[in-house]
Amino acid sequence: MTTxxxxxxxxxxxxxxxxxxxxxxxxxxxxxxxxxxxxxxxxALVGExxxxxTTLARALLGLVEPTAGRITFDGRPxxxxxxxxxxxxxxxxxxxxxxxxxxxxxxxVYDAVAEGLRIHGHxxxxxxxxxxxxSRAGLxxxxxxxLRRPHELSGGQRxxxxxxxALVLEPELLVADEPVASLDASVRGEILAxxxxxxxxxxxxxxxxxxxxxxxxxxxxxxAVMYLGRIVETGPVEQxxxxxxxxxxxxxxxxxxxxPGEPVVLTGEPPDPSRVPSGCRFxxxxxxxxxxxxxxxxxxxxxxxxDPEILDGGGATQVACHWAHAGKG
Amino acid sequence: xxxxxxRGLTVTYAGGTAAVRGVDLRLEAGxxxGIAGExxxxxSTLALAxxxxxxxxxxxGGEVLLDGEDVLAMKWGRLRAVRWAGASxxxxxxxxxxxxxxxxGDQIAEPVLLHRRATPAGARKRTGELLEQVGLPAxxxAAYPHELSGGQRxxxxxxxALxCDPRLIIADEPTTALDVMVQxxxxxxxxxxxxxxxxxxxxxxxxxxxLAGTCDRLxxxxxxxxxxxxxxxxxxxxxxxxxxxxxSAALPRIGDPASRFAPRxxxxxxxxxxxxxxxxxxxxxxxxxxxSCAEEEPLLGDAGADRxxxxxxxxxxxxxxxxxxxxxxxxxxxxxxxxxxxxxxxxPPPNTxxxxxxxxQATTTDDSDPRHxxxxxxxxxxxxxxxxxxxxxxxxTTDEPSxxxxxxxxxxxxxxxxxxxxxxxxxxxxxxxx
Numbered sequence: 001m002t003t004x005x006x007x008x009x010x011x012x013x014x015x016x017x018x019x020x021x022x023x024x025x026x027x028x029x030x031x032x033x034x035x036x037x038x039x040x041x042x043x044a045l046v047g048e049x050x051x052x053x054t055t056l057a058r059a060l061l062g063l064v065e066p067t068a069g070r071i072t073f074d075g076r077p078x079x080x081x082x083x084x085x086x087x088x089x090x091x092x093x094x095x096x097x098x099x100x101x102x103x104x105x106x107x108x109v110y111d112a113v114a115e116g117l118r119i120h121g122h123x124x125x126x127x128x129x130x131x132x133x134x135s136r137a138g139l140x141x142x143x144x145x146x147l148r149r150p151h152e153l154s155g156g157q158r159x160x161x162x163x164x165x166a167l168v169l170e171p172e173l174l175v176a177d178e179p180v181a182s183l184d185a186s187v188r189g190e191i192l193a194x195x196x197x198x199x200x201x202x203x204x205x206x207x208x209x210x211x212x213x214x215x216x217x218x219x220x221x222x223x224a225v226m227y228l229g230r231i232v233e234t235g236p237v238e239q240x241x242x243x244x245x246x247x248x249x250x251x252x253x254x255x256x257x258x259x260p261g262e263p264v265v266l267t268g269e270p271p272d273p274s275r276v277p278s279g280c281r282f283x284x285x286x287x288x289x290x291x292x293x294x295x296x297x298x299x300x301x302x303x304x305x306x307d308p309e310i311l312d313g314g315g316a317t318q319v320a321c322h323w324a325h326a327g328k329g
Numbered sequence: 330x331x332x333x334x335x336r337g338l339t340v341t342y343a344g345g346t347a348a349v350r351g352v353d354l355r356l357e358a359g360x361x362x363g364i365a366g367e368x369x370x371x372x373s374t375l376a377l378a379x380x381x382x383x384x385x386x387x388x389x390g391g392e393v394l395l396d397g398e399d400v401l402a403m404k405w406g407r408l409r410a411v412r413w414a415g416a417s418x419x420x421x422x423x424x425x426x427x428x429x430x431x432x433x434g435d436q437i438a439e440p441v442l443l444h445r446r447a448t449p450a451g452a453r454k455r456t457g458e459l460l461e462q463v464g465l466p467a468x469x470x471a472a473y474p475h476e477l478s479g480g481q482r483x484x485x486x487x488x489x490a491l492x493c494d495p496r497l498i499i500a501d502e503p504t505t506a507l508d509v510m511v512q513x514x515x516x517x518x519x520x521x522x523x524x525x526x527x528x529x530x531x532x533x534x535x536x537x538x539x540l541a542g543t544c545d546r547l548x549x550x551x552x553x554x555x556x557x558x559x560x561x562x563x564x565x566x567x568x569x570x571x572x573x574x575x576x577s578a579a580l581p582r583i584g585d586p587a588s589r590f591a592p593r594x595x596x597x598x599x600x601x602x603x604x605x606x607x608x609x610x611x612x613x614x615x616x617x618x619x620x621s622c623a624e625e626e627p628l629l630g631d632a633g634a635d636r637x638x639x640x641x642x643x644x645x646x647x648x649x650x651x652x653x654x655x656x657x658x659x660x661x662x663x664x665x666x667x668x669x670x671x672x673x674x675x676x677p678p679p680n681t682x683x684x685x686x687x688x689x690q691a692t693t694t695d696d697s698d699p700r701h702x703x704x705x706x707x708x709x710x711x712x713x714x715x716x717x718x719x720x721x722x723x724x725x726t727t728d729e730p731s732x733x734x735x736x737x738x739x740x741x742x743x744x745x746x747x748x749x750x751x752x753x754x755x756x757x758x759x760x761x762x763x
Binding site (some may be wrong): 048049138154156157184185186187188189190191192193196210211213214215217218219224237238241242251252253255256257258259263264266 | 510595
């Protein structure tokens with residue numbers, strides 16, 4: 001989309017380290033990430049469980065203070081005092097994965113949506129604002145939903161209530177963590193269409209955290225593939241998902257049921273952030289290195305010994321892979 | 330004889346919610362059948378009903394023939410022998426199905442000790458073999474569930490299901506909540522085990538793409554019934570029933586420009602099993618519904634080679650569905666031939682011979698939203714019974730034998746009236762045609 005405008009939200013060199021307990025090594029959950037989100041842009045942050053994507057999203061919301069690095073919003077660095085965080089969270093809203101867990105079962109829909117307004121001391125016509133947010137989220141007529149409680153709603157309707165609660169403060173950015181993972185396939189498309197419509201109507205930016213590459217294809221402008229605390233490939237969705245260069249992205253795409261060709265099923269478990277391998281962090285599971293491709297390209301030494309540089313987070317297609325840089329990817 | 334032959338299976342929870350309303354399935358050894366559908370469509374209830382794992386008070390009708398023997402008519406002792414050894418279930422959510430305070434090795438050994446009457450040493454040996462079969466080192470037997478990752482726990486669940494060499498494995502959402510890469514690992518494992526051991530597999534999932542990639546045949550369920558059934562690839566690539574089409578279209582195909590910035594869903598929500606709409610249960614959400622769809626619920630009818638669809642538009646198009654043409658049994662087994670007859674019996678509307686699902690009913694009627702009709706025609710919503718599914722892994726010994734109801738009604742395909750019927754019409758009181 002807009003490649004020239006300055007980013008709305010920007011992460012620079014963000015590292016988040018959780019201290020190890022009982023003498024265990026520290027967990028480097030996020031290990032050096034640059035990421036920009038521009039106004040009106042939808043970015044998908046994709047990766048397996050444990051790759052640090054949720055930790056990064058929490059840091060972008062100001063819920064975790066990075067160990068190192070900086071997060072800026074609208075040009076100003078994020079401050080971690082209670083007052084400035086409160087102001088920040090009016091502009092950046094979170095949508096969580098499981099709508100049943102993020103709604104208070106004893107609150108009515110009206111209360112759930114109005115909660116943000118009350119916290120932020122909204123002075124105007126609360127009822128009208130809540131009704132507006134509900135109808136924007138596709139719950140029409142809104143009055144019919146005011147007094148319902150979560151258990152009376154379907155999963156898709158609950159997620160719409162959560163989204164309405166996020167919209168009510170007129171944020172500029174939504175951070176959605178697996179927004180449709182707990183929903184049925186038929187409902188999933190409706191919620192994703194809603195996110196796209198909100199972008200079109202309100203110019204809302206969004207960071208969508210997901211393990212679902214199909215979701216990225218459905219709604220995102222740009223995708224960032226994360227592996228073990230680092231973004232390993234990023235760029236426009238069309239390029240990254242149809243012509244992936246990083247062996248990890250290729251493997252992820254190859255195991256989708258729809259994918260052509262032989263699936264590359266990586267062996268082993270998702271790796272442990274407290275034991276990040278030296279060299280390229282993916283080298284121990286890399287099918288290209290194991291298959292001799294890196295040797296033939298003359299980069300096997302680098303794969304085992306040298307950490308690829310951190311990608312700069314901008315809109316261009318980039319890949320953190322010695323083999324891809326050697327012109328083979 | 331088929332490994333599994335399900336005939337006219339109905340499940341009604343205490344409180345009157347009809348979760349499964351007449352399902353016929355057949356599965357041969359070494360074959361894989363996928364059952365797809367949204368939450369609440371009855372697919373998990375179906376899985377539990379196959380082994381009579383439903384809570385007491387649930388009425389189950391029809392027949393479940395496992396190697397020719399009706400599971401629903403078995404004596405309690407025989408049923409206990411058949412569970413695990415005849416058929417076993419891999420449940421969804423491995424974290425909740427494993428006992429958190431017992432080592433996984435002991436949990437795998439439990440069915441071996443009980444059903445095989447193995448010695449403790451023999452059970453330990455078997456446990457080690459099973460773990461290696463599912464790709465875990467035998468030493469992991471000493472681990473507690475929390476020490477394992479999600480994928481490893483799912484492997485333990487599969488090892489447990491294999492413990493007594495069952496003939497049939499039922500896998501209920503075996504890969505939901507797993508990452509794509511781990512999901513691919515587990516699916517490969519399941520495929521390999523089915524091929525090596527010549528067992529039958531029933532895999533239940535909401536993900537049509539996963540099922541199409543793994544299974545030979547697919548059955549799509551909606552509101553307690555199978556609405557489309559056929560070879561997996563055909564159903565996924567070219568579904569005929571409007572619901573199956575929507576379900577298939579809702580899955581994004583990466584690289585397909587048509588789905589770029591165009592997520593597709595299906596408006597509306599699945600019907601409440603306690604208050605089903607009249608006629609075709611999919612009608613309120615159906616983009617191509619006809620007026621006549623409100624009157625009678627279509628039954629599965631022939632729709633081309635080896636396929637069956639429960640939609641008047643499809644069966645009306647298909648010339649073979651016109652007459653009562655019970656099909657001979659097919660390789661992987663299809664639905665009961667009775668369905669062919671039943672579909673022939675319903676008169677197709679005279680003006681539905683068009684090729685395309687052209688919504689020409691719009692010209693014949695300016696009747697407004699069909700949803701209204703559904704809302705008023707539906708029986709008064711009784712409180713939806715929760716009938717929480719028990720955790721059968723911890724309860725197989727305490728699970729009481731559910732009294733067998735509706736045996737006599739097993740021969741009749743339940744009609745619409747029954748399914749949506751009022752509380753005063755319990756199934757076993759209806760006249761039966763054996």
